[in-house]
Amino acid sequence: MRETDRALERITALDPELRSFARVADRASLSASMRDGPLAGVALGVKDLFDTFDLETDYGSPLYARHRPRADAALVAQARALGAAIIGKTVTTEFAHASDVPTLNPHGAAHTPGASSAGSAAAVGAGLLPAAIGSQTAGSIIRPAAFCGTVGFKPSFRLLPTVGMKPFAWSLDTAGLFAADVPSAALLGDILSGRPMRIADDTPPFRVGLYRSRIDHLLHPGMIDAMAHAARRLERAGCDILDIDETDALAAARDAQERIQLFEGAVSLLHERRYHAEQLNAGLLSVLTAGAAIAPADYDSARRAARAGRREVTRLFEACDIILAPSAPGPAPLRQDGMGDPAFNRLWTVAGVPCVNVPAGRSREGLPLGVTIIARFGQDARALAGAALLERQLQDL
């Protein structure tokens, strides 16, 4: 209980201001629950989009106030079975749509903590706890991780189960993890997934593709510098760096992600929109209405574009082992300007490939910047190994 106690103390001291938790488990029930297994003693935060049988789960919505699921989400059940202590539910935006949250960015209170996994990102970024569960449909793990200066790991699509997570878009929703550093994220991913992905002491150099997107004009100067710096550090570690230009099929897949998300979101939340529209936030309601207006034929063509994009992403990994790309256009925007843009995450989410956000310095204003290391579908261990190499190189400054 040592670690769990420490996490509870930090939450009690710091979360009244940070507001990263929707609710916290009480000490008695934590003590009573089992604590054997490879995750024994690990205090885990869980995004409030995942069901917990012993903690209310409201998906960030007043519609689900005081909702007590009958069962844990599968990923939560796995974490508990492995000994983890579910220390509380972290704040999510309403049904994971990019509306606002009360959570602060631990590196700048005037700035957004990022999108729907904001509570998990802020809690880990502020050092309240060692790790947390989150989810990504467009960019909701990688982006808040970058904004909050922590590691975010979006595994290959459905490597971690999404059963018992409130769905938004079934062909995109991906469960993932936040941790303070890459080796911790890899250790947790290894134990939860049962696939080898622990970080070895030495990593062979990689062939690194520098991804040149057609939306690179959206990048802030600080991010352009951070990308260049990360590439130089990887080169110094013996990696080959090559440029990869976005093709038509890849750009089309990026566009398709948004249509798929809109269409599926409107289907998933049809009941809530039809019976309780007045209780939904305005931004979510307009997104669901837009999604409901997409013709099934247009959705089907978006899915074909996504499939072609997935094949094209697979081909990219013939020329390189890992890809380096921005995690966001720049640092966290001011709260009044929204929760940030997932444009740079969409392609990798729709492709279902593993992504790791690595903190990569600070902007001129002192806010964290993050870059993404991406690997081929199913090669989560390689994405993490590449991210660990970059993390070490950036720390050796």
Add this chain to the structure above:
Amino acid sequence: MRETDRALERITALDPELRSFARVADRASLSASMRDGPLAGVALGVKDLFDTFDLETDYGSPLYARHRPRADAALVAQARALGAAIIGKTVTTEFAHASDVPTLNPHGAAHTPGASSAGSAAAVGAGLLPAAIGSQTAGSIIRPAAFCGTVGFKPSFRLLPTVGMKPFAWSLDTAGLFAADVPSAALLGDILSGRPMRIADDTPPFRVGLYRSRIDHLLHPGMIDAMAHAARRLERAGCDILDIDETDALAAARDAQERIQLFEGAVSLLHERRYHAEQLNAGLLSVLTAGAAIAPADYDSARRAARAGRREVTRLFEACDIILAPSAPGPAPLRQDGMGDPAFNRLWTVAGVPCVNVPAGRSREGLPLGVTIIARFGQDARALAGAALLERQLQDL
């Protein structure tokens, strides 16, 4: 309300013996609900694996006794938005695993109605209502449809949404429909999915592949006759018939289906197994225990085999437009011998391709037999058109 009233009357008169409904909506709430739209007046039964906000939903398990979901499953919400009356929840096996149900087979009380969608199949097969929603993970739409002498339509994977359905195996679970005849199933599929699939008056002849599986030695003589008869009738209608032999990759995908189902089922129902094992039926518990013992690496290799099988199934449709295959080894077994074998459904489920069960005569004992018409992924309209052609040919005796 005319149609709905008729269905309620039939249910009141016949279901006390048939036991196809877990619970029925009351007349007042049915009258109060809206009844505009293309499905206005259609009384729809819903397998009790799908959430309904106004009817208890127990997934066939005492663990979920008196469970009232906060929202409709997406498919139920769509049906209601289109005007359908959700007339009640049809009996399912516990968490859709192939354990027993009280439901009778309307064509022979001593025989099983088939697996998890048994209530929906029996209710439609007995003429209690025009249509019902079901789901299939191995063979739980096609098999009970065949056993109960009705049409079953398992669409392409995720054509109809599964959000709000209690998951068993996320890469296999498929929502589908039961109806009295193929044109009705097609009309309902067309309206619910928003994709054109209504049956035209005239159908061009098809190139029909007769599927020769490596497990054909399991077929009963009655089914061998039914398959030959169906092929002759299609030939008489102008179709070309060719034999298709099962390859190694196809047989491997069939085997992979079972491992995928076991592994994912154990993940999906981990909470229930860990906290409430003593309340699960013995068959389900042993299946979940077996699934939990499958190594992630073996599951990953099963998924690769499934993927290779999907590619191979796509290639089959270069030589033919539709495939004809048995829906089950034979007619419904006696209840004491279980709920029947999904062996002949596994490949088509894991391939995600559209399947339609067409009633195809009777066995020597007078029990219904059914054959499956299969088309390429996304070509649900073609599967239904082929099924409609066969249905007409079999009726013109």
